Amino acid sequence: MTNNGGVDSVDWKILAELQNDASITNKELAERVGLATSSCHERVRRLRATGVISGIHAVVDPVAVGRSMQAIIAVQLRPHRRDLVDRFTADVLAMPETLALFNVSGPEDFFLHVAVRDSAHLQRILIDRLATHPEVWHAQTHLIYGKAVTAPLRPDR
Structure with missing residues (x-):
């Protein structure tokens, strides 16, 4: 094991896969x-038990379920x-359109990632859900074009 969170090079290979x-x-x-197989199973079990692997889930394509528009809403x-x-x-995480909520530093307090059917649906989120909160001082919407480009977590070099 190394000192990068108790994850060695074999663990990183497992995590990559x-x-x-x-x-x-x-x-x-x-x-x-x-x-x-027994060694691999034990390593995966340990990675889960120590919280290195925090979950396994299916990635659902929003377009395939009728939500062709995505946006990031910066909220103050x-x-x-x-x-x-x-x-x-709690209210934002309960919305079915919410994909992620990030509490951030800087001028904004949160970045809210949503998937909606169309611009009218997005407008309803802004007016009927966010603007009803008196503590929402400002919200700025950024449309997302195309699919997110993501990368797996990799070891430091």
Whole structure:
């Protein structure tokens, strides 16, 4: 093991494979990373137990389920009170359109990632859901063109 969170080079190989396709069998994973199946299973179990692997989920294409428009909404709250922030967070996470909510530093307090059917649906989110919160001081919408380009988490060089 190294000192980068207790993750060694073999663990990083396992993580790379699982980030690419978490549905592979343990036997196939072990073959790809050059381990015995029992050793591979134990490493994956440890990575889960220590929180390195925090979940496995399906990625659903928003377009395939009728939500062809995505946006990032930069939100500023005023005043900054724990009860208002907690209520705002809970309400936004309860919206079916929400894909992610990030609490950030800088002029904005949150970046809200949503997937909606069209511009009218987005406008309803802004007016009927966000603007109803008196603590929402400002919201600025940024449309997302195309699919997100993502990268797996990799070891430091």
